[in-house]
Amino acid sequence: MSDSVEAKEPVAKPAWGNPVTRVLGSLAFALTVVLLLALACIAGTLIPQGSQVEVYLARPGGHQVLGVLSALGLTRVFYSWWFVGLLFALAASLMVCTGRRYQAIKRSTGAARLRVIGSFITHVSLLLVLAGGVVRVIWGQKGAIQFREGEAVSSAESSDGPMVLPFSLRLTKFELEYHKKTTGAKEAPVDMILVQWAEKNLIAHFPVELNVEHPVVPADAPAGASPAFRVKVLRYVADFALDGATGDVKSRSDVPNNPAVQVCVVGSGSTNTQWVFARFPDFGSSDSSIAAMPLKFRFMAVPPEEMGMRGGDIKAFKSTVEVIEKGAVVSTRTIAVNSPFSWGGYTFYQTSYNPDDLAWSALQVVRDPGIPIVYAGFVLMMTGLTLVFCVGPWLGDQRRRTGELS
């Protein structure tokens, strides 16, 4: 940080006699436009934008307020004609100011010249960013894709109708990952029923909820087969005991000293019920009717994250897609948030998923030819500002010190 900012910037007076350019190039005009833009931005953040009519009507004086807001374009400030007009006014002012700064470069010398060059570059960069935005609006495309595993799409939904892609995109796999709990308090374990096939493969799991039916597909069934079994929990007791007189099951207390669930299995032409004990997993295995069943049950308290259940923090959601051209798969990529995939001028972004249907995924597809222009503007903006605020003043300091020493 230098203190060599005392002198006014040597900017040329407008060389044109045209009163329009004189007005556009004035500081007063530029700052008036900036002030109006700032006020519009404030309005755009304080007034709900693009909401349903009901949102506005729910407020005091809803109908009248909505009428006024709509008439002034205040329900869609950033897309209103007057806001776009202000942006064009800013661009016009920037163009004239840029021209003036270009002239000032020729007249300035030394460290001041660097600062004027920096100021010129900064103004050019702002024009580039605005130009990139215009290119996006005119030639850019944006659409949404929603598909399930195995499905292929060759167009996306957009506000202007279907956005046709020159290739197809097939979702081959959707994955949802959770953070492992390594810090902070662990989530309380959940009472779970684990369903095994022939005591080996875990084929299903679900939390203990009374009378909720869960379809179970055998491990050896082909993909897409309908569930052969339906399983539900009929009863839960915290402290299992048998009534000595009646032989009925009862709970000695509410303390889970011997928790057990009664499971009902419907399938293979029969209905079976059995008690499953958390502390005695092998109890009942000698019973011939239970031993004959291919489904085996375990009842235990499991931390949710170990079962990949919802409840933990989501780490990532990813879609693995195939690009298909002329019937052939030409590329396979995984798309995640912060990791988009570009193909044929289109970029795909992971946007959403359905927690109740983990085979479903939503992507956004964008085609924005303005991006290189905008990014060039970003680079030039930082270059210009660095010249104005760092290099120019530093050089000025050096020269001043050299002058003092000599």
Place this chain on the structure above:
Amino acid sequence: MTGFFNMTALFNISLAAYFCAMVCAVICLMTRRNLFDGVANGLIVAGVTIQTLYLGIRWVEAGRAPFSNMFESLVLFAWTVAVVYLLLRIRTKLPWLAAAAAALSALALAHASTFESAIRPLMPALQSNWLSFHVMTCFLGYGAFAISAVASAGYLIATRQASVAQVETRQTLETIVTQTISFGFLFLTLGILTGAVWANSAWGTYWSWDPKETWSLITWFIYAAFLHFNFMRGWRGRRAAWISIIGFISVLFTYYGVNFLLSGLHSYAKG
């Protein structure tokens, strides 16, 4: 690493260092003894050093930049205010500025202590290398604007009654305001641009008129106006000081108000 260092102790020691620095700077102002100014600055250096250690350890422990929620951003804000002050202190000696900077840092840390400090895993959108660049650059800007607002307030107080003895102080304050706003503007711009590039990578749009984005732009407009008035019209003095203070009010709303009053893409920042 947290087993070796007591993170709560590091946090509390840095808070105490800033608080004691503020007390020493105030004593220096009252007694005009340079010893207290030296102690105050030494304590601010100690506070920054300990905070740097704290942030570094938290970064390693979390496996990512510790700038993702209200607690972490307030800690970073305290650090940037103190760092910007120390950069200024290399050239300028103003005990009351030390008192104000230390008070701001202590206040930010004290406020941070009211938020949940546990390290939480990041949501998918925040899992990006842009997180550290974007937040760090924005907060260096915020820290500089905070110092400029304090210097502007000091200027307004000092110039209520004009006197020859104050001329040097006034010029120093004018210089500080211009320097810190130039520094802050450079970093705020970098912060907005890195945020735009990140947003394009995460959501496919570099600008979506999200409240946080929009208020950053409003803040940018205000400081751009300040710099134009300053460089092209030679505006100094009370008018410039008022714009600086208005700019910082906008910074506070961008940082704090938007988090709690408006919802948008940055809604995670309130947690």
